[in-house]
Amino acid sequence: MLALLEHMYNELGVVSEFNINPLTLKRWLLSIQANYRNNPFHNFRHCFCVAQMMYGILYLCGLNNDFSREELGILLTAAVCHDLDHPGYSNSYQINARTELAIRYNDISPLENHHCAVAFSILNNPELNIFANVNQEVFRRIRQFKMVLIKCCDISNEVRPLSVSEPWVDCLLEEYFNQSDREKLEGLPVAPFMDREKVTKPSAQIGFIKFVLIPMFQTVASVYPIIDELMVTQLKSALERYEKMLAEEEETKRNLQMNEAD
CATH class of the missing domain: 1.10.1300.10 (3'5'-cyclic nucleotide phosphodiesterase, catalytic domain)
Structure with a gap:
């Protein structure tokens, strides 16, 4: 490096x-x-x-x-x-x-x-x-x-291939969970998006991609269209993947609740 x-x-x-x-x-x-x-x-x-x-x-x-x-x-x-x-x-x-x-x-x-x-x-x-x-x-x-380029680069992991981007999500969540665990021990406010009891990988990424990453990269793409082809498209694909993952999680949760009710 x-x-x-x-x-x-x-x-x-x-x-x-x-x-x-x-x-x-x-x-x-x-x-x-x-x-x-x-x-x-x-x-x-x-x-x-x-x-x-x-x-x-x-x-x-x-x-x-x-x-x-x-x-x-x-x-x-x-x-x-x-x-x-x-x-x-x-x-x-x-x-x-x-x-x-x-x-x-x-x-x-x-x-x-x-x-x-x-x-x-x-x-x-x-x-x-x-x-x-x-x-x-x-x-x-x-x-x-x-x-704005600096900020785009700072939060750009999801424009990379899945094999690169997903491990980074795991690393970020690990850091978030470390913080929320410490905040609970110290009696400090805990941000919901950092709480291991409330956050999953898809729930963490969907809003971030939809409301932060895509609008920011679309702003750059309005000036440099190649960004739309190579990066915004990748972000939309990542969003679809996480939305599908979340739907599967929710389906699994519903099935477990139904089994417990029986």
Whole structure:
């Protein structure tokens, strides 16, 4: 994964644009890897998947030719760094449990602020600063640049083949259930979509795909139609699969209830 990330930076022309020392890039990527925790979902493999999806969309939509090398570097770096040092527990947990992160950031997006702070803390080390040769004006834009593409890539697992996407759903649910179990032990509010006693794989995914993923990717597809063909179609197929799975679950549940009644 490290070698592939290094290739992405070179292939997009980011290394030459920012005059990045190849050794600094290697050290920076190793530091990034070290600053992702071993969570079921929010881990370095997730970081790589988001970066790989960003790289793929940039080429798929021809954005590698439309965007400046500076913008490409910002997008790829944002994808790589977007969940740095994620503790495996959501913002709601941080706030309700009054964690050190929530206190530090006054309950305002504690995780997002922390990811960003860790990213720039790494860059603050001269041996790890891949932007050392970038002027201050460009560096300021790097800190502010945000796009819907980053969010699409972050939640893009369902546009991938079933053999890839389904294990990621299992990992995410494991992380959710770990949080809800802890919230119950600590007497904190539990989000229904994280409660292992209320959530199944299809029930978790149907609403997410229907009301979040499809509208978001359709927005991108309105500008880049190839996204509709390759990704929105896959999302609709995934939605149908989970709806069928949910119907089967409900049928099984009804049959069990009827048998118990007899």
